[in-house]
Amino acid sequence: MIDDAVRERSGALVQTLLDSIRIASVSLTGEGIGDQVAFLRKRLEGWGFAVEVHDTTSHPIIYAEAGPADAKFTWLLYGHYDVYPADEKQEGWRTKPFEPVIEGDRIWGRGAGDNKGQHLAMLGAIATWRETRGELPVRIKLILEGDEETGSVPLPKFVEANRARLKADLCVYSDGPMFPNDQPVLLMGVRGNLGLEFISKGAKRNLHSGNFGGVAPNPTLDLIHFLAEIVDRDGKLTVPGAGYADVKVAPADLEAVRTLPVDHEGFRESVGADPTTGSDDALFHERLMLRPAFNVSGFAAGYSGAGSKSIIFKEAIAKADVRLVAGQDPVAVADAIRAHAAKLGYKGIEIKSLKGTPASRTPLDHAFVPMVRDAVAKGFGRDPFVVPSLGGTTPDFVFTKLLGLPSIVIPLAPYDENNHAPNESTKVSLYLAGVRSGLHLLEAMARA
Structure with missing residues (x-):
């Protein structure tokens, strides 16, 4: 019927x-x-x-x-x-x-x-x-x-x-x-989602890189270094209290993804690359469903037009989204990232929360x-x-x-x-x- x-x-x-x-x-x-x-x-x-x-x-x-x-x-x-x-x-x-x-x-x-x-x-x-x-x-x-x-x-x-x-x-x-x-x-x-904006500031104006290179602050490099210090090459957030290692996955959840298949050929056709988890299907689903992930969704700094410009730009901006899992609070994760930036000495980087949805x-x-x-x-x-x-x-x-x-x-x-x-x-x-x-x-x- x-x-x-x-x-x-x-x-x-x-x-x-x-x-x-x-x-x-x-x-x-x-x-x-x-x-x-x-x-x-x-x-x-x-x-x-x-x-x-x-x-x-x-x-x-x-x-x-x-x-x-x-x-x-x-x-x-x-x-x-x-x-x-x-x-x-x-x-x-x-x-x-x-x-x-x-x-x-x-x-x-x-x-x-x-x-x-x-x-x-x-x-x-x-x-x-x-x-x-x-x-x-x-x-x-x-x-x-x-x-x-x-x-x-x-x-x-x-x-x-x-x-x-x-x-x-x-x-x-x-x-x-x-x-x-x-x-x-x-x-x-x-999964939840935390949207962040990183604003890195240096001099009050753009500077000639020959006249000031090596002695003036460089907000672009600061921001690059900071992101590299809080996220590893696998996209895992390493900030204490908010990182990948702080998440405890329940055994029942791990068992639930253990036998789920991955269509590797379909993934390759759709994405144009192989999964970063290789041939481990269980890890693929664990990373996608049960673990947090950090993504830089935008980065704006310097000059990228034709030719080159010898300038130390006064500001660099990055936007990121952090996928959160059960037990992670968006406000607490943002606060942990700010505290970590201060501990590492990145005084010129302001971190703004744009949105926060819990898992x-x-x-x-x-x-x-x-x-x-x-x-x-x-x-x-x-x-x-x-x-x-x-x-x-x-x-x-x-x-x-x-x-x-x-x-x-x-x-x-x-x-x-x-x-x-x-x-x-x-x-x-x-x-x-x-x-x-x-x-x-x-x-x-x-x-x-």
Whole structure:
């Protein structure tokens, strides 16, 4: 029955996604945000939701409810309608980012995988249930935010202010990539993310390197040396109290990643290089899910144009993101890095925190895991892996830490979705499998 219902409505389900992708909704610039909110409000009301639009200090949060108020089970569903910026010319897109194109099983366009093709699959399941069966068997509470790509800053405040209204039995939502070869997974957590800016200052003006080289401060070299002193060549943060060695990984988590496969050929094709973990598949997943990672995402210093300039520049700037794991507090990690800079004598380097999202985890053996696993297995026609964590970050902590809920993430985007990069895509087949999974999940929740 579910397969037939989704097959008969596949054209309309896909069209909803295409219509959403055409609305830019870029949180960094605000482009298209209002139009996307209006689009979602109209669709949600048509699907039987009572919809509220809450203004924030940034972009609106859409909150909606549907289903019987006295239902025995309540599902909290989350998604984000904002997308990462897309520069068609500078980045080298093969299609126009906000004009979706279907080629075979692929849907190309910004937001196709992150996150429109994911939350709309789950909403498509709810819409299909209403159309084919009438009233929902459970209460559904929905949060759609417009600031995930810039750190979800307004979301914790919204959740804190609405704790009573957001009471639920389980949070299940879709985000992140699946494993290679369209292998479904259940993610029982996410890594956190700390954004940092390093500003290294020297003289009050740029100096001639012949007249002052060797006697004047050199902020570019200072910053290079500092980064080299806090991170080893493998990307491991070595700062006492915040580093790789300070993280204790639970034996159950290590066991969970021990048998997970790595598609080395697919990785090589997608990335253009081999994994830094070599042939050790367990270490690959341990590093990606269970260990922190330090990345320099930007570095600006000196002159890099044609020819050369003999100048000691007065300032150098670097930006970094630190992926955090369970037990690491973003504020404490930032403070530890500042303290380490002072201890090493880098007085000219200012360290600013740009954003901080804690890691989040739900136990691998939680009682709701079999229910969600079976629903996804039916939706995809193959058993999902149950893994400790997503390598990336979502605001999962607001559900697990602020609301105290178990939270399970079901990725619906392909491994090579290229989110945050040119030529983002998803697959029609995975999108529809997500709809089927959502319908099976509704059936299972009704029996819970």
